[in-house]
Amino acid sequence: MGVKERRAREKEQLRQQILSAARELFVNEGYENVSMRKIANKIEYSPTTIYLYFKDKTDLLDSVCKETLLNLLNTLEQLKRNNTDPVETLRKSGRAYIEFGLKYPQDYKLTFVTRPQFQQGLGLDEGSVGEKVFNYLREMVSECIQQQIFQQVDVETTGQVMWSAVHGVTLLLIDFPDFPWTEKDKLIDTVIHTTIEGLKA
Amino acid sequence: MGVKERRAREKEQLRQQILSAARELFVNEGYENVSMRKIANKIEYSPTTIYLYFKDKTDLLDSVCKETLLNLLNTLEQLKRNNTDPVETLRKSGRAYIEFGLKYPQDYKLTFVTRPQFQQGLGLDEGSVGEKVFNYLREMVSECIQQQIFQQVDVETTGQVMWSAVHGVTLLLIDFPDFPWTEKDKLIDTVIHTTIEGLKA
DNA sequence: TGTTATACTTAACAGTGTTAAGTTAAATGA
DNA sequence: TCATTTAACTTAACACTGTTAAGTATAACA
Numbered sequence: 001m002g003v004k005e006r007r008a009r010e011k012e013q014l015r016q017q018i019l020s021a022a023r024e025l026f027v028n029e030g031y032e033n034v035s036m037r038k039i040a041n042k043i044e045y046s047p048t049t050i051y052l053y054f055k056d057k058t059d060l061l062d063s064v065c066k067e068t069l070l071n072l073l074n075t076l077e078q079l080k081r082n083n084t085d086p087v088e089t090l091r092k093s094g095r096a097y098i099e100f101g102l103k104y105p106q107d108y109k110l111t112f113v114t115r116p117q118f119q120q121g122l123g124l125d126e127g128s129v130g131e132k133v134f135n136y137l138r139e140m141v142s143e144c145i146q147q148q149i150f151q152q153v154d155v156e157t158t159g160q161v162m163w164s165a166v167h168g169v170t171l172l173l174i175d176f177p178d179f180p181w182t183e184k185d186k187l188i189d190t191v192i193h194t195t196i197e198g199l200k201a
Numbered sequence: 202m203g204v205k206e207r208r209a210r211e212k213e214q215l216r217q218q219i220l221s222a223a224r225e226l227f228v229n230e231g232y233e234n235v236s237m238r239k240i241a242n243k244i245e246y247s248p249t250t251i252y253l254y255f256k257d258k259t260d261l262l263d264s265v266c267k268e269t270l271l272n273l274l275n276t277l278e279q280l281k282r283n284n285t286d287p288v289e290t291l292r293k294s295g296r297a298y299i300e301f302g303l304k305y306p307q308d309y310k311l312t313f314v315t316r317p318q319f320q321q322g323l324g325l326d327e328g329s330v331g332e333k334v335f336n337y338l339r340e341m342v343s344e345c346i347q348q349q350i351f352q353q354v355d356v357e358t359t360g361q362v363m364w365s366a367v368h369g370v371t372l373l374l375i376d377f378p379d380f381p382w383t384e385k386d387k388l389i390d391t392v393i394h395t396t397i398e399g400l401k402a
Numbered sequence: 403t404g405t406t407a408t409a410c411t412t413a414a415c416a417g418t419g420t421t422a423a424g425t426t427a428a429a430t431g432a
Numbered sequence: 433t434c435a436t437t438t439a440a441c442t443t444a445a446c447a448c449t450g451t452t453a454a455g456t457a458t459a460a461c462a
Contacts (some may be wrong), residue, residue: 007408007460008414022378031288035448036451047451048412048451049410051450051451051452056451057450086443107332109314124380159390161391161395163373165369165392178325179325186374187362187413192364194399197398197399198395198398198400200402201399204404208429236417236419237419238417238418238419248419249441251419252420252439253441257419398462404462405460407441407460408458409457411452411454411456412455413454415449416450417451418450419446419447419448420445420448421445422446423442423444423445424436424444425442426441429437429439430440431436
């Protein structure tokens with residue numbers, strides 16, 4: 001009875017093949033500039049085959065994004081383990097978050113900007129990866145407050161302020177690559193530093 | 202010799218007609234979901250006529266956004282006149298910026314998120330309206346630094362940090378209306394306050 | 403070996419942005 | 433007033449897009 005298992009394995013393999021071909025093209029050429037035919041060409045199947053594995057183009061992108069968001073969550077979780085100072089952890093988390101956005105701008109924009117516009121509240125629904133990411137932020141902030149490092153005692157507001165800052169700088173750097181920004185690393189550090197100092201004051 | 206003038210006037214009129222039809226459709230249905238044929242239908246001209254007035258679809262988007270930016274600039278400039286305390290002016294400017302974004306969310310996203318995606322690195326070029334808006338921010342920040350209120354002395358970095366914060370919270374509020382935000386006014390005030398305090402520290 | 407189910411492809415539809423060529427009507431000059 | 437020029441606008445087409453209904457070939461099963 002190993003036939004069905006082998007078949008399922010083969011199917012999963014092709015699914016992954018499609019997914020990674022799509023990711024590579026999305027990242028390199030931008031979601032809008034990648035057609036289903038292009039993806040099909042890359043994996044040497046007909047375009048319609050993709051539809052046997054994914055509902056449509058947005059479903060494909062959705063799957064790509066989910067993977068990368070899980071990646072982000074992973075990166076953040078690891079950070080938490082190797083640190084004891086809550087402020088330092090928050091600082092590093094902020095950096096990791098921004099760097100993730102800059103590394104996968106398409107995925108970031110889709111999840112946090114594009115999708116919610118056309119599909120209300122996606123990305124942050126209960127049980128979604130997006131929600132888990134924000135829960136992580138809540139935890140980080142909560143520790144800073146518990147240790148009475150922050151003046152502001154409201155976990156929600158504090159988290160949202162932090163999120164605004166990192167979200168803002170991430171999108172600006174993505175969307176206006178030609179703007180004469182301060183040296184990128186300095187800007188990121190200053191944004192995080194300013195926000196944390198502001199929360200302390 | 203009034204013929205040429207009348208013709209020019211008529212041409213300008215149609216240009217404006219196209220522009221406002223495009224804005225309405227872009228805002229209501231999203232840039233991607235609006236075709237040149239749809240715009241043409243709305244104004245009851247053939248699709249190709251649009252190309253006599255605008256180079257291509259992104260040029261149309263560009264012109265729509267320029268109008269929006271002029272609007273924003275106007276709002277901000279008015280603020281400046283009625284204030285003497287630089288920090289207070291900066292605070293109010295930040296508020297006005299965010300409120301503008303929330304009042305015209307689609308226009309804001311079109312200008313600061315959609316447009317840069319489709320037209321690399323524009324809007325902030327020399328002489329552009331976008332540049333003027335950022336110059337306004339530079340001015341506000343510069344006064345705070347000159348009066349030695351801010352610790353950070355780099356006008357550019359300081360301005361960019363400020364922009365990141367207001368841009369971030371504006372987009373989050375627009376894109377995730379169902380998220381359990383802190384009361385909106387409190388969140389906005391806290392974001393601005395935190396950033397300014399962080400820059401003082 | 404014949405039947406059924408699975409995996410994949412072909413061909414097509416309705417739509418897109420954009421352009422070259424053609425048409426119509428108004429302005430101009432004799 | 434009438435032919436000519438010029439400007440405004442349209443028609444038809446191209447090469448693409450996402451997506452689907454219908455068809456084919458092959459592997460699995462009885």
